[in-house]
Amino acid sequence: MTERGDYEVVVGIEVHAELATESKVFCGCKTDFGARPNSQTCPVCLGMPGALPVLNRRALEYTIRAGLALNCSIARWTKFDRKNYFYPDLAKGYQISQYDIPIAHDGYIDIEVDGQPKRIRVRRVHLEEETAKLVHAGDDIISSNQSLLDFNRSGIGLIEIVSDADMRSADEARAYLTKLRSILVALGVSDCKMEEGSMRCEANVSVMPKGSKEYGTLAELKNIASFRAVHRAIQYESARQIELVRAGGRVSRETRHWDDARGETAFMRSKEQAADYRYFPEPDLMPLEIAPGWVEEIRSGLPELPDARAARYVGQFGLPTSDAAQIAESRELASFFDSVCDALAKAGQAQAADGPREAAKWLVGDVSAALNAGGIELSQSKLAPELLAELIGLVGSGKISGKIAKSVFEEVFARGVRPGDVVRERGLVQISDAGELAAIVKRVIEANPGPVADYFAGKERAIGFLVGQIMKETRGRANPQETNRILKEELAKRS
Amino acid sequence: MSLSREQTARLAELARLSLDDHELARIAHDLTEIIDYMEKLAGIDRADVRPMTHVSGTVNVYREDRAKPSLSQEEALANAPDRQGEFFRVPRIIEAGEGSEA
Incomplete structure (x- = not known):
């Protein structure tokens, strides 16, 4: 791996977290993980024609809660939008999401790396629906001819949290994700289990000469399944870009796939092939007017967050x-x-x-x-x-x-x-009684004339051997402080 | 403003519609008329007008977070053109490594 040298790494992170609501965001199906495939579905989350979504109030509340905990402003008026694309995990041909007016915007998370505090801005938090889960039928995606679909995941509430490009290293990115997860879990809005896919992240990575004010062209990294993978993927990708630029090449705007087994990123698609989502307002869901009174109520109900809790532990308990x-x-x-x-x-x-x-x-x-x-x-x-x-x-x-x-x-x-x-x-009670200890100490001294002589010859370490013998005799139950004191006393008597 | 043939073809591709030359020309013509009509709005003073996203004027329609019974697996899979056990089955995804957009 190349040294970063005169280059600076710029990272922005997009996180998706599944909401821990009892039912899905637009229908009453359960959200239990690990249920039999396609056993938690209905016409709404299967995308049947004519089925109509109705917003789960708690999903909105959780999004506001997350927004507030991330120091965001909450929109007074907002709406849902359709994001149109074709992919088998999306039965309707569009995902209900939010485009220009996210529920929460312009917040921040404070992180610390190597004792250095830093503020990472959070650009937006919006609410959308999960897609179905694609399972590949063959051994892997290349050899399989078919894919299998489980719609249990389809329609689970999902929040998308987008940071600004404020991170300057893989370490900062990992610190940001760790902090973000601890906040969401403390809030109870998501269980954030990366291994179960209830928290996923994508990283936008670019490099620029140190001190430059202009960001380089970024690559978007997908398929990152653990915090460790985030760190590795960003390190690999930034090194790849620096090497490319040093050799006189140019980074192209593209989406790259992280291959965890190989430890490298691979080209997936270019900007030119990027989807055009043709967003428009979702006509099946009414707009939202979020009352400031409700927002304040949610704010006052926020639990103690990790930073505050850590500060309390230091202050109260030292x-x-x-x-x-x-x-x-x-x-x-x-x-x-x-x-x-x-x-x-x-x-x-x-x-x-x-x-x-x-x-x-x-x-x-x-x-x-x-x-x-x-x-x-x-x-x-x-x-x-x-x-x-x-x-x-x-x-x-x-x-x-x-x-x-x-x-x-x-x-x-x-x-x-x-x-x-x-x-x-197990008879493990510590022996602290001076009389009892003194008897054992005397026995050990008498049984080990060699080490005792060594001790008197100035080998301080011999005392360690004697303590070891006492511990052996008492099966570790001798009070260490008392033992040391009595042993030195007894030895002094003999000097 | 007139919509070019290429733009129309791109729209058709995004909507997964397969159109012949004749259809492309006709749709380009129709869409151009619609866009021209919409552009008349550009001449109006809209400084104090918020974009209208919905027509009914209703806001804040919610349901409470309570689970309701779902369809049975058999009901859910009944209309599937193809299935494998408890799953819907679809043709292989072409772009290797591609994940969901979501």
């Missing part, structure tokens, strides 16, 4: 900024964290002071690692907030050591059992 951001960004982690904090507060003030920071450490550390290893979501695991709170309490009160806690955690995570029970069953 979490490190990165832990706070990581937890606040995930709706699941955040609500789990809140529950752990509640449970800790209930259990007693003494532990509550340090508890939240410990909870955060567990969540971004061992818990996240265990979830990744198991390939599951937090909600699918057997770990409950009360269990983690109990475990933190056991460490906080000195009943078990931090090291033992990790092994208890593994069992709690795997079986959903109470940490206190694991500690009892």
Whole structure:
């Protein structure tokens, strides 16, 4: 891959997110993912002649909610338009969308890359309908002679969110998408699962000499199915364009297909072949007059958004900024964290002071690692907030050591059992009693004259060996601070 | 303004209509007349007029977000010219790699 050198990469992003409404946007069919093919359809979403759409009020409300959370202005008056084209996933021959007057416009998202804050403008948010899902009959699109259609997806409410060309790297694009997704999920307007296709994105990529005010010709990248793919696709495409321009060539305005397996983009169609959609106002749907009072009502009902939540975690609990951001960004982690904090507060003030920071450490550390290893979501695991709170309490009160806690955690995570029970069953209670520890320490010193001699000869590290022996003898249950103190005391007596 | 033969042919292509020379000429003529008529509006002072998109004057027609029963799979697929199991079946998409526009 070429170095960017004297060139600047310019990226704009278009995101489609399926609305998490119970029914479709213009008919009463369900929106459940994974239902039997063509089992959630009706004359409206099958595009039967004469069938008439009626707008789902909640789909409009969700679009306004998304618009407000993205700091947009909301249109006072708007309408739907027909986007005309022929493709098998679109039975009517047109998609109901919005053309010149989107429901929301001119907002922004604040992102941070390498500690650098940056504001990315959001040009518009509009509401439209999903298309049917095309499945290819053969092994792949090239070898198959036929395509199969599932209309369950057809007519699900879809919001399109278009950014300005404000991003200057693949990292910024990824940060924008991550933030956008966390906002939409926190709002509850979409579940944004890229792997299920409920969130999709396209990137417009161009390059220009550093400091130039004029953007280069852009290529539109399609078929990007994960955040990782967005990053790779933008890196590949910008490097391709820089190489082309350096060699004296010119970038042409075209749509390119991201091939994730090959890790490259390939030509799909040129501007000249681009569709002419002949938009016109949708006569089957009445225009919308959005009352400012309703917009304010929606605004006042917005939940706490990730940025605000992260700031609260830092302010209220003293979490490190990165832990706070990581937890606040995930709706699941955040609500789990809140529950752990509640449970800790209930259990007693003494532990509550340090508890939240410990909870955060567990969540971004061992818990996240265990979830990744198991390939599951937090909600699918057997770990409950009360269990983690109990475990933190056991460490906080000195009943078990931090090291033992990790092994208890593994069992709690795997079986959903109470940490206190694991500690009892396995006899893991920490030994902090000075008399008991002193006896063990003396035994270990007597059994290891070699290392003890090394210690007196100035080899500080020999003490580590002795601690290890004590831990071995107590199966890790010796209180580490106490052990160190007593060991040094006993050794001093012998010096 | 008159609509050229090429423009008319392009429109026919977008609408997936196959027209012979005679039909193309006739439609170009008809569309030109319609456009000329519309262009008369361009001479009127429209500064304070919002484009009319709908004629009824009704606004804000909604339904509540409640799921209703759908058609059965068999009903949904009953009129399909071609099907495979639970799916509608259509001829292969020509442009490899092309996804939906949506």
